[in-house]
Amino acid sequence: MPETTAEGPHALSIPAVNATALRRALLAWYRRHHRKLPWRPAPGVGNAAQVDPYHSLVSEAMLQQTQVATVLPYFQRFIEAFPTVRALADADEQRVLRMWQGLGYYRRARNLHAAAQRVVSEFDGEVPAEVPALLKLPGVGRYTAGAIASIAHGRPAPIVDGNVARVFARLFNLQDPVDRPDVQKQLWAIAEALVPARSPGDFNQALMELGALVCTPKSPTCLTCPLRYRCAGLAQGDPERLPVKRPKKKPKAVTHLVVAVRRNGRYLFEQRPATGLWSNMWQLPTWEGDDATHPACDAAAVVDDLVVGAWLAERFGITPGKLTPAHDFTHQTTHRTIRFVVLTANANNGRLRPNTGRWLKLDQLDEFPLPNPQRTAVNHLP
DNA sequence: AAATCGGGGTT
DNA sequence: AACCCAGATTT
Numbered sequence: 001m002p003e004t005t006a007e008g009p010h011a012l013s014i015p016a017v018n019a020t021a022l023r024r025a026l027l028a029w030y031r032r033h034h035r036k037l038p039w040r041p042a043p044g045v046g047n048a049a050q051v052d053p054y055h056s057l058v059s060e061a062m063l064q065q066t067q068v069a070t071v072l073p074y075f076q077r078f079i080e081a082f083p084t085v086r087a088l089a090d091a092d093e094q095r096v097l098r099m100w101q102g103l104g105y106y107r108r109a110r111n112l113h114a115a116a117q118r119v120v121s122e123f124d125g126e127v128p129a130e131v132p133a134l135l136k137l138p139g140v141g142r143y144t145a146g147a148i149a150s151i152a153h154g155r156p157a158p159i160v161d162g163n164v165a166r167v168f169a170r171l172f173n174l175q176d177p178v179d180r181p182d183v184q185k186q187l188w189a190i191a192e193a194l195v196p197a198r199s200p201g202d203f204n205q206a207l208m209e210l211g212a213l214v215c216t217p218k219s220p221t222c223l224t225c226p227l228r229y230r231c232a233g234l235a236q237g238d239p240e241r242l243p244v245k246r247p248k249k250k251p252k253a254v255t256h257l258v259v260a261v262r263r264n265g266r267y268l269f270e271q272r273p274a275t276g277l278w279s280n281m282w283q284l285p286t287w288e289g290d291d292a293t294h295p296a297c298d299a300a301a302v303v304d305d306l307v308v309g310a311w312l313a314e315r316f317g318i319t320p321g322k323l324t325p326a327h328d329f330t331h332q333t334t335h336r337t338i339r340f341v342v343l344t345a346n347a348n349n350g351r352l353r354p355n356t357g358r359w360l361k362l363d364q365l366d367e368f369p370l371p372n373p374q375r376t377a378v379n380h381l382p
Numbered sequence: 383a384a385a386t387c388g389g390g391g392t393t
Numbered sequence: 394a395a396c397c398c399a400g401a402t403t404t
Contacts, residue, residue: 063399070390070398104388107402141401161399181383208399217397218393248396249385275403277387333388372389 014189015172015232022230023196023203029226030206033213037068038075041151043202048154053127054085056152057119057137060144061112065105068212074103086125088116097281097369106279106369111139129153142188151201158191159204160184163211169243170215170233178243215239251332253291255339257303258284258377259312261320263347266359267381268316269368277333278371284342284378285357287311291339301328301341308343317353320345327380331373342377 031043039059041050058078062071078099082088088096093113100109115137119127127148128134134145146159160168165178168187176183196203214225222234233239261268261284269282287308292299296307305323313319327342352359360368365378 060399065387065398065400066389067391067398102389104390105400107387108400111401139401143400147399159399162397163399205399212399216392245396279387331389335386335388 014186014193017172017194017230019194022227023194025226025230026206026210027199027202030202030209034205034209035068035213038072038079040205041201044199046154047199048152048201051152053129053148053152054088054116054119055079056148057085057115057127057140058088058112060147061108061115061139062103064108064144066103070103074100082116085116085119085127088113089120093280094367094369098367101281101369101375102372106281108139110280114138115140127152129155131155131157147204150195150204154201156195156197156200158188158195159207160187160191161208163208163215164191164204166217166243167207167211167215170220170239171227171231173232173236174242175244177246179245249335251335251337253337253339255289255291255294255297255301255341256373257287257289257294257296257308258340258342258374259287259308259320259323260284260326260342260344260377260381261312261316261318261347262344263359266361267378268318268347268352268357269360270316270357277336280369281374282368282370283374285312285316286374291337297341301339303341303343313350315353316350316356318347318350321348322346326382327377329373329376331376338373340373340377342380344382 034043039051039055041047059071059075062074081099082091091113093110096109096113097106100106118137119125123133129149131145131149134140134148143159143161146157149155149157150159165187168174168190169178172190174183178184178187214221218240220239222228222239225231228234231239233242268285270285272278272281272283274280287296289295296311297303303323308323309320323343323345326344329340331338331340362378370378
């Protein structure tokens with residue numbers, strides 16, 4: 001059983017461990033078993049200068065809630081398109097979104113773009129090294145600031161991500177839900193107490209790497225873990241039950257009625273609003289509604305042509321001809337189960353209302369960021 | 383404190 | 394189908 005220490009009346013209880021031995025075991029494992037990644041320095045003291053802090057900023061933005069394997073091709077293409085922080089700062093936001101297309105959480109791309117501009121305007125083009133300065137950048141929270149400070153600049157800043165939370169929950173047998181604010185506070189206090197003055201970047205990456213390769217959510221390979229003799233969760237017999245998390249809400253069922261309106265070999269497209277889902281991205285004209293109670297179709301997606309025609313006329317000034325079903329599929333996001341009902345129509349008459357949409361040839365779409373399901377809809381047009 | 387914001391990999 | 398992922402921001 002790990003003992004606990006309390007420093008002062010309001011101090012959090014932090015498991016008492018042999019921090020030196022723990023760091024040594026973890027770093028030795030990391031030197032042997034780490035994956036080589038384009039944004040990662042080779043392990044070793046004084047490795048910080050090997051990383052371009054701009055690369056660190058880009059990779060950490062992409063890695064938020066996204067697995068390493070998914071990020072790899074995006075990172076390569078992104079750095080190729082925007083090799084320096086100034087190149088990114090000078091870029092058009094639509095082009096940044098286009099490079100981010102398919103990666104999800106698109107606010108990250110817009111924040112990263114804005115962060116690059118702030119690095120240029122307020123930090124003379126140098127990604128800051130200290131956590132308080134990094135925290136001023138949009139899209140950079142406590143984790144990302146600590147990651148950049150420690151990995152790219154060698155600062156002894158702590159980090160807690162999903163991997164670290166799982167490793168700590170097992171290592172110290174933390175029974176309370178790790179997504180509860182007070183437990184998060186405890187995890188950060190532990191990380192702060194453990195991060196070493198030398199090689200903090202390697203140490204932080206080693207914690208995450210252990211979580212990704214050994215201390216996995218399901219079927220952790222405890223027999224190969226460098227911390228197996230220090231793990232309270234393993235000593236209790238069942239580390240896989242940790243970490244405990246609070247239950248999540250079920251996604252809401254909605255319908256997106258998509259109308260592909262064609263005229264003279266072009267299709268009508270609209271840009272989504274600057275806030276909310278898929279902000280600032282483009283799509284075929286789409287009418288969103290609750291599943292089963294959509295204003296224009298029933299639960300079986302039997303569409304009321306007159307209602308759809310009236311909607312198109314009111315919104316774009318365009319009157320469609322006969323509507324023809326083209327495709328019907330579902331798209332899953334974290335908070336929604338979206339049924340996409342795609343119809344096609346020819347536009348016989350009407351003038352496009354200003355600032356409501358654009359007529360685009362499909363081969364122009366390379367320049368426009370589209371959500372994945374809208375790409376799917378476009379790909380199924382006749 | 384809770385909700386929002388994507389898409390894909392794993393099991 | 395459920396859970397997770399090198400989280401941040403808004404409400």
